[in-house]
Amino acid sequence: MYTLIDTHTHLYDKSFDSDRDEVIRRALCAGVKRIITVSENMEDGRRNLELADRHPELLAAAGLYPVYADPAAAGEMIEFIRKNRDRLAAIGEVGLDYRKAEDPEERDTQQNILKQFVALSLELDLPLNVHSRSAGRHVVALLLEKGAKKVQLHAFDGKAGAAFPAVEAGFFFSIPPSVVRSRQKQKLVRQLPLSSILVETDSPVLGPDPEKRNEPANCTAALEMIASLKNIDPKQAAETIYENTLRLYGSI
């Protein structure tokens, strides 16, 4: 069996309300010993803290999804993170989403907010769990410009060329189970060094089957695909990925 950490999920999601205990049990049985649950807004952030209190396997993160970029909401979230710093494993998800924001002013707002979260990450020494959509190159440039240190780029949809400066800076890339059906993700995995790779599920989405609810136990599907793309033994891949995760998150 593997030992893995699911570094990006939305376990507060209502789709887990009826069987969350079962979902966590299945994850443990699959070797997924810790699950990071990120937030999109304040309500999810609070919910994550409650869930993490109840389930020792869950680690809470709090952040503002870029699609909801609003300076007042960001200010509130920053206060919330400062206040709960010791109960949080990461700041996330935060980032840039240019697919939903075509208006330059909206993109500017997203960038300004992300810059504040980078500063907060440095102030509190918490990793950033970063979303980017149609903005891979931009997100990497902003993180480098602002001197971000602990970074996880989740479900990165950019090209490997956009990823290389992030690899050089010591940032990590988390790969979801949708890698089994995404040529873009397969290409990315082939080009990234294994030392920069983490696994995630983004549950309830990005599963191996797009029609089915995704869950943390499916980390193994991502792991096995990564091992096959890298032509290495999955057990060995799991060990390296686990060590990578501890390098970013410390002993969680």
Ligand SMILES: [Zn+2]
């Ligand atoms: Zn997510």
